[in-house]
Amino acid sequence: MTVHPLIALLSVFTLLGVAFLFFRPNRGYFWYWQRAFQNTGRALIENALKYLYDCEYRQVPCTLQSLSGGLSIASARAIKLLSRLEALDLVKLQGAFIELTDEGRSYALRIIRIHRVWERYLADETGVPALEWHSEAEQQEHRMTLGEANALAAKMGNPLYDPHGDPIPTARGELPPPEGIAMTELQKGQTARIVHIEDEPEEIYAQLLAQEFDIGMHIHVLDVSPVRIRFSLNGEEQSLAPVFAANVSVLLLEKEGGEKELYPTLSNLKPGETGQVIGISRSCRGLQRRRLMDLGVIQGTRIKSEMSSAAGDPTAYEIRGATIALRKRQADLIFIQNDG
Numbered sequence: 001m002t003v004h005p006l007i008a009l010l011s012v013f014t015l016l017g018v019a020f021l022f023f024r025p026n027r028g029y030f031w032y033w034q035r036a037f038q039n040t041g042r043a044l045i046e047n048a049l050k051y052l053y054d055c056e057y058r059q060v061p062c063t064l065q066s067l068s069g070g071l072s073i074a075s076a077r078a079i080k081l082l083s084r085l086e087a088l089d090l091v092k093l094q095g096a097f098i099e100l101t102d103e104g105r106s107y108a109l110r111i112i113r114i115h116r117v118w119e120r121y122l123a124d125e126t127g128v129p130a131l132e133w134h135s136e137a138e139q140q141e142h143r144m145t146l147g148e149a150n151a152l153a154a155k156m157g158n159p160l161y162d163p164h165g166d167p168i169p170t171a172r173g174e175l176p177p178p179e180g181i182a183m184t185e186l187q188k189g190q191t192a193r194i195v196h197i198e199d200e201p202e203e204i205y206a207q208l209l210a211q212e213f214d215i216g217m218h219i220h221v222l223d224v225s226p227v228r229i230r231f232s233l234n235g236e237e238q239s240l241a242p243v244f245a246a247n248v249s250v251l252l253l254e255k256e257g258g259e260k261e262l263y264p265t266l267s268n269l270k271p272g273e274t275g276q277v278i279g280i281s282r283s284c285r286g287l288q289r290r291r292l293m294d295l296g297v298i299q300g301t302r303i304k305s306e307m308s309s310a311a312g313d314p315t316a317y318e319i320r321g322a323t324i325a326l327r328k329r330q331a332d333l334i335f336i337q338n339d340g
Contacts, residue, residue, distance in 0.1 A: 043142045046111045047071055048081055049090060052100050053108035057178065062098045106173055113169040114149040115141040116162035121152055123163035123285050130209055133163065134199045146171075163285075165196035165215045165249070180249035183219065183229070184242050191220045192250035204247050211238055214283040219250060264338055266317070267331035269305035275336030277301045284333040296320040297334055 051070045055062040062070075068078035082098065085091040090104035100108060118137040122128045128136060150171050153159065161167055169175045180195040194217045199205045213233070222237065223230040230239045269275050277299055280292060296319045297303070306316040306323060314325040 044071070044073075044081060045085065045088075045090075046107075046142060048085060049100070049104055049108035050111055050115075052091065052098060053105060053112065056100060056105075057175070063096050064098070067098060109169045109173040109175065110146050111141050112175075113153075113171070113173075114144050114146065116166055116168040117149045117153045117156075117159075118144065119162045119164070120156060120159045120168065124156065124159075124289075125286060127287050130163070131202065131206055134202075161215075163215070164199050165194070178249075180251050183240075183245040183248040183250050186219070186221045186224070186229075186250065186252070188221050188224050191218060191253045193218055193253060194248060195251050196249035198247040198249075204244055207244055208247065211240070212283065213248060214281065216282050218253070264336060265332045266303060266305075266326070266334040266336050267315070267328050269303070269317075269336070269338065271305050271307050273338065274302055274304045275338045277303060277334060278337055279335045281333040281335065288330075288333075292330070292334070295324055296322075303334075303336065 048067065048071060051067065052062055055066070064075070064078055064082060067082070068075050071078070071081075073081070082091070085104070086093070089101055090107060091098050092101055093099075115137045118140045119133045122133045122136055123130070153168070153171075159168060167176050178196075183192070186192055194213060194215055197205070197208055197213055197215065211233070217233060220232040221229065222232060226242070228239050228241060229245050230237070232238075264275075266275065266277075277297055279299060280289060280297065284292065301320065304318040306318055308315045312328075314327045315331065316323050316325050317331075318324075
């Protein structure tokens with residue numbers, strides 16, 4: 001039986017369309033069903049414990065209403081969930097407030113450790129986009145055992161923080177207190193280091209990623225108003241509305257030297273100039289970071305800017321005797337000391 005080429009082509013496009021509807025990143029039916037799983041059975045209990053621990057960690061009282069809102073479930077379901085948590089001796093009621101028991105707190109910390117270890121793995125060892133780290137870890141935390149998470153953490157050198165700056169609970173369930181202040185608390189002229197970037201809601205996190213915020217970067221505040229914060233982020237002037245800046249936590253630097261504490265990047269070298277690598281930006285992760293290191297871009301390496309293309313991008317650099325072409329966006333990730 002011969003199939004008409006047009007019919008075959010239409011069939012292929014139909015199948016691709018169906019596949020797109022099911023597996024479209026974060027919005028396909030497959031991911032909808034995955035999220036629905038989060039609100040069933042054990043996953044719902046574990047999500048509730050995580051939420052309650054977060055309230056405790058931030059010293060925010062938790063009530064039945066806030067639990068319902070935090071988990072996006074109806075009040076009637078939240079009541080049943082609370083009864084289940086009490087029956088398992090994972091929570092206790094103190095008047096209108098819900099508190100974790102020692103067992104509940106220990107359970108919550110196990111789930112948080114798995115979640116943050118997996119996010120660290122996604123950031124450092126894979127090419128998964130930053131916007132997908134949280135949702136991927138939300139799925140994995142209910143599947144991976146603590147033993148598996150511990151083994152993965154050991155393989156990565158037992159990292160202390162996830163890629164958003166949240167501390168990873170130790171295998172013994174220890175977690176340091178939160179540090180830093182909201183970026184919105186900074187005053188004009190102050191300089192601070194980013195220590196945490198909140199990844200929810202996703203829309204705000206996406207904007208912060210678009211403006212290339214990352215852990216460890218320095219912010220120097222140029223001006224503050226009720227509607228806008230103007231600042232320099234690693235030497236580049238930007239602005240942000242307070243609602244976005246509130247999702248960034250910073251540590252005020254003791255020495256307020258503006259740009260004095262910042263290093264130039266490789267892209268600042270002019271043809272004929274040489275610089276010594278002092279590090280690679282933390283925003284450069286996974287395969288991209290390993291590629292640069294394989295090219296010889298490691299601390300102490302001397303790199304010479306040879307020439308730029310007619311359009312100015314890419315630029316040819318001499319690295320350990322070889323000539324390598326790098327785009328500006330790649331050269332911006334390499335911090336150097338300029339030798340002139």
